[in-house]
Amino acid sequence: MSVVTDSPVHSSSSDDFAAFLDGELDSVSDEEHEIESSVKRRKVESSGYVEEIQESVSVTSVGRGSGKSREKDKCSHPGVFSQMCYACGEKIEEDSGVTLRYIHKELRLGSDELARLRTKDVKNLLRHRKLYMILDLDHTLLNSTGITDVAPDEEYLRNPPNYMEAAMASLLDPKKEYFDARVISRDESTQKHQKGLDLVLGQESAVVILDDTETVWSRHMDNLILIERYNFFASSCRQHKIPCKSLAELRTDESESDGILATVLQVLKRIHCAFFKDLGDDPADRDVRQVLRSERSEILKGCKIVFSRVFSLYVQAETHILWRIAEGLGATCCTEVDPSVTHVVAADAGTEKARWAVKENKFLVNQQWIEAANFLWKRQPEDNFPVKPPKNT
Numbered sequence: 001m002s003v004v005t006d007s008p009v010h011s012s013s014s015d016d017f018a019a020f021l022d023g024e025l026d027s028v029s030d031e032e033h034e035i036e037s038s039v040k041r042r043k044v045e046s047s048g049y050v051e052e053i054q055e056s057v058s059v060t061s062v063g064r065g066s067g068k069s070r071e072k073d074k075c076s077h078p079g080v081f082s083q084m085c086y087a088c089g090e091k092i093e094e095d096s097g098v099t100l101r102y103i104h105k106e107l108r109l110g111s112d113e114l115a116r117l118r119t120k121d122v123k124n125l126l127r128h129r130k131l132y133m134i135l136d137l138d139h140t141l142l143n144s145t146g147i148t149d150v151a152p153d154e155e156y157l158r159n160p161p162n163y164m165e166a167a168m169a170s171l172l173d174p175k176k177e178y179f180d181a182r183v184i185s186r187d188e189s190t191q192k193h194q195k196g197l198d199l200v201l202g203q204e205s206a207v208v209i210l211d212d213t214e215t216v217w218s219r220h221m222d223n224l225i226l227i228e229r230y231n232f233f234a235s236s237c238r239q240h241k242i243p244c245k246s247l248a249e250l251r252t253d254e255s256e257s258d259g260i261l262a263t264v265l266q267v268l269k270r271i272h273c274a275f276f277k278d279l280g281d282d283p284a285d286r287d288v289r290q291v292l293r294s295e296r297s298e299i300l301k302g303c304k305i306v307f308s309r310v311f312s313l314y315v316q317a318e319t320h321i322l323w324r325i326a327e328g329l330g331a332t333c334c335t336e337v338d339p340s341v342t343h344v345v346a347a348d349a350g351t352e353k354a355r356w357a358v359k360e361n362k363f364l365v366n367q368q369w370i371e372a373a374n375f376l377w378k379r380q381p382e383d384n385f386p387v388k389p390p391k392n393t
Contacts, residue, residue: 075087078110079108079110080109096110097111103182131272133209133210134207139229140229142232169183184200197220205288209225211224227264234249271291271292274291296377300330300379304343305341305343305344306333306353307323308344325374329374341362342362343364344362345366345367345370369385372384372385
């Protein structure tokens with residue numbers, strides 16, 4: 001489950017999307033020749049309830065013309081609300097478009113309308129010096145676990161899942177300052193086992209994603225800030241094979257000053273500052289993905305790394321995830337040692353390359369040095385990541 005918010009804390013125009021739609025429905029083009037806009041009140045029955053909606057029939061809704069009245073059948077049907085086109089009022093049976101349930105469960109928008117709204121929304125957001133943020137919940141902001149000893153007839157278990165989601169959203173954002181009800185569940189994704197920005201009213205060039213899982217964002221890797229997985233409960237530690245006591249067992253939580261969330265907050269501030277630093281440029285021409293790449297490439301800049309027994313003999317070194325991470329952080333990776341090498345990343349201090357590093361007074365670290373730099377967006381002290389001595393010593 002993910003939430004949609006914006007940076008730093010205030011809401012964008014997409015928050016008031018219902019009001020925005022009302023405005024769109026009621027709008028009339030001043031350039032048209034004496035075309036009367038009629039606003040009808042209709043009752044639409046859906047899922048056992050009756051809801052009143054406004055429908056504006058105007059030339060503005062269906063496109064510009066020569067001044068002559070256009071027929072309903074020429075409407076492009078930009079969006080559907082409760083099986084009715086909100087531009088012309090025609091009943092739409094087919095299930096086309098993208099359903100934005102986090103705005104309203106009966107709302108579907110076509111691709112052209114989505115593109116138009118994204119353009120409109122991003123201009124407003126950038127004008128207020130804000131960016132979109134997609135925040136994964138489980139293992140990022142919070143950690144959940146199953147309580148197996150709760151009786152099945154407990155009252156709260158009878159509540160529908162959306163009630164529980166609403167309760168959690170209210171707990172996390174009681175004043176509705178951050179994401180309010182903009183919660184997108186995994187089941188709403190348009191692609192199985194993947195997350196995407198299809199359902200987000202934000203352009204990719206202005207979206208930052210926070211998630212603990214990289215593989216689910218294969219289409220938007222350049223927007224991703226990978227965050228260390230948050231494991232609070234013992235069951236979560238066991239699931240991910242973490243051989244230590246959980247925070248719950250220790251009766252504590254991560255540090256508010258230098259924990260991973262505090263660290264990521266500083267990263268977000270850096271990204272925001274870098275994106276908006278040049279007031280002379282048009283923010284609409286900027287791309288937060290370029291800012292993310294640029295900031296990351298400075299972290300290990302100047303480091304030249306050789307790996308020793310970190311990869312399997314059957315894996316091409318250049319394709320390994322650690323190699324790619326190190327290069328993304330600005331390091332240069334190579335397969336053989338030479339005087340220009342600054343770091344040897346090894347799994348065993350007894351390897352030939354590891355011994356060379358000690359002899360030549362180079363940094364000898366384990367692979368967690370790269371992983372920590374990746375999560376913390378900062379080069380870490382090498383002394384904190386010693387390599388284990390040879391097994392035969």
